[in-house]
Amino acid sequence: MAEVVNVLVAFAVIVILFRWVTSSKDSSSEHSAASTLGFRPRNVTEQMVDTVQGMFPDIPRDNIKYDLLRTGNVDQTANKILERGFLDAPPQAYYTLYSRTEQPPAARPAHSPAGSSTATKAKSDNLIKRFHLEDKVQDAPPISEEEVAGKATWEETPEKREASLQERKAKMILAARQ
Structure with missing residues (x-):
């Protein structure tokens, strides 16, 4: 019986050490981004954002980037736009981590939304x-x-x-x- 308790304690210590070692590999900025946004952000390149922006020029870049941070996949983001017609706006916490992306005048869509x-x-x-x-x-x-x-x-x-x-x-x- 004593050996079983020793094995369980040793197993628990190994699990705790393993979690501590693997969690310390995450950078503090990535951990804070995950805690701020509520999900672990994926790697997003400007090319990914430009690809979706090229297909749907009326969708704001911040909305596209936020959805790509969640999904990490251009196809999923494009399908979501096709199914719903829009992407959710990023929460305020997004803007504390990522500055607003202002498009240069040449990259802006040629048509403006109604009411502007x-x-x-x-x-x-x-x-x-x-x-x-x-x-x-x-x-x-x-x-x-x-x-x-x-x-x-x-x-x-x-x-x-x-x-x-x-x-x-x-x-x-x-x-x-x-």
């Missing part, structure tokens, strides 16, 4: 600037729908056709702005 008036205003300002219509915006008379949608006459020279096309583009942009 500042994005729409910036986009229309860009069109106005791109076609050099700043002076026409201020003193533009109301443009009728027939004027914009009407057929253009065929000009004889390519230069006149190009000028006519530019004029029609300008009218459409100004009409859309109204």
Whole structure:
């Protein structure tokens, strides 16, 4: 009977030592990330985030990165978006560990979500600037729908056709702005 007790105590000591040794291998930052987020974060590369962002440009990068930290798999994250149509927003604890990822202007999606008036205003300002219509915006008379949608006459020279096309583009942009 005494030998059984000695074997159980020795086994318990070995298990405790094994757990202590294996838990000390985890870095303190990884342990704190796991305790803060409530799960052990997987390794996520920017390429993984870019892959999902390329497939679903309307999903915020932080949401994608948070889901990839949970799953560690691009396919699972993509399937979740396809099934649900969205990804959950990361909790506040996520932002204490990972800074907000701001996309550079070139990487932002071309279309903005509905209800974003500042994005729409910036986009229309860009069109106005791109076609050099700043002076026409201020003193533009109301443009009728027939004027914009009407057929253009065929000009004889390519230069006149190009000028006519530019004029029609300008009218459409100004009409859309109204």
